[in-house]
Amino acid sequence: MAERLTRRDFLRLATLSATSLAFLPPPPPDGFTPIGLGRVGTSWIGLFKEPSFRSTRIGTPARDTLLTLLSRETADDGPAYNPLWYRVPDGYVHSGYIQQVRWNPQKPVTEIPEHGALFEVTVPYTRSFRSPDPFSNPLYRLYYQSTAWVVACVTGTDGRFWYRLLDDILRVNYYVRAEHLRRITSDEVTRISPDVPLEEKRIEVSIDRQELKAYEGQRLVLRTLISSGLLDEHPLANGVPTATPTGSFRIGVKTPLRHMGDARLTSDLEAYELPGVPWVSFFHESGIAFHGTYWHTNFGHPMSHGCVNMRTEEAKWVYRWASPIIGLDEMIHKGRGTRVTVI
DSSP: OOOOOOHHHHHHHHHHHTTSOOOOOOOOOTTOOOOEEEEEOSSBOOEESSSSTTSOEEEOOBTTOEEEEOEEEEOTTOOTTOOEEEEETTEEEEGGGEEEEOOOOOOOOOOOOTTOEEEEEOSSEEEEESSSSTTSOEEEEEETTOEEEEEEEEEOTTSSEEEEEEOTTTOOEEEEEGGGEEEOOGGGGOOSSTTSOGGGEEEEEETTTTEEEEEETTEEEEEEEOBOBOOOSSOOTTOOOSSOOOEEEEOOEEEEEEEEESOOOOOOTTSSEEEEEEEEEEOSTTSOEEEEOSSOOOTTSOOBSSSEEEOHHHHHHHHHHSSSOOOTTOSOEEOOOOEEEEO
């Protein structure tokens, strides 16, 4: 749960952002202590007078708009799979495409290992560029809790530190402001239940219930809602099925980040490009995986192009708990891993 933010917090954050990216919303109205910040994760959403899709729509906040979240409300009108709404200063927004975010700038790390290191975005979003220059060609926006592989820290044309990133699919470099990322530490990725034998761990996914369960022997250790693939009559050009396949599998590849989508260089925010998808555990040869999700929170409802979308912190739990074992400094690891059953 996000920490509550006072008006003073918002004013302090606005001061911090003045020298970097002015993307913070205005402070909350007098008398309100907000529960946090929310980022719009799709092209646009409806802003409603009441917490109901049947209410009067009074606005359409666009992608990456930051909203001051004043409170949570569970609406009688639902939808049933996700009845959570947020009250914002001007009305109500459904939570399905709202990512709760923080503004947490970091002290740059100037010493980067030769092979690179894993980092995480700690601000609502940061723009990447082809050069360490805010006036160079822009590329993707990287989003809160997405991950990135940093290979160097350099001084940009603006005199600030920038990180050089390596795209894990395209194998090209681009740059982001260093204070917008933090290095992942070894204690964050230590194994969970390392003494439990490989064959005693298993994962079960129910498409009907949109649910994942993880077991150690007969003991249930995780139960959560997921978003599986949404069936599309027109398969993707890359051949990956849009409906999550059923059957018996094993996790065979793990990576802390993956550029998903069409995998092309672009500055188009509406392109199907998802760089830095975090905590990825592949269990199907076509590229189907468990992974963290920063673009929606409609868990309990099919949403994906085939993968099993999870809350980022829960995908990270699976990543740490399941086999094969991957080290902090590895970008990818293959091996015979944890059993997965999808029904």
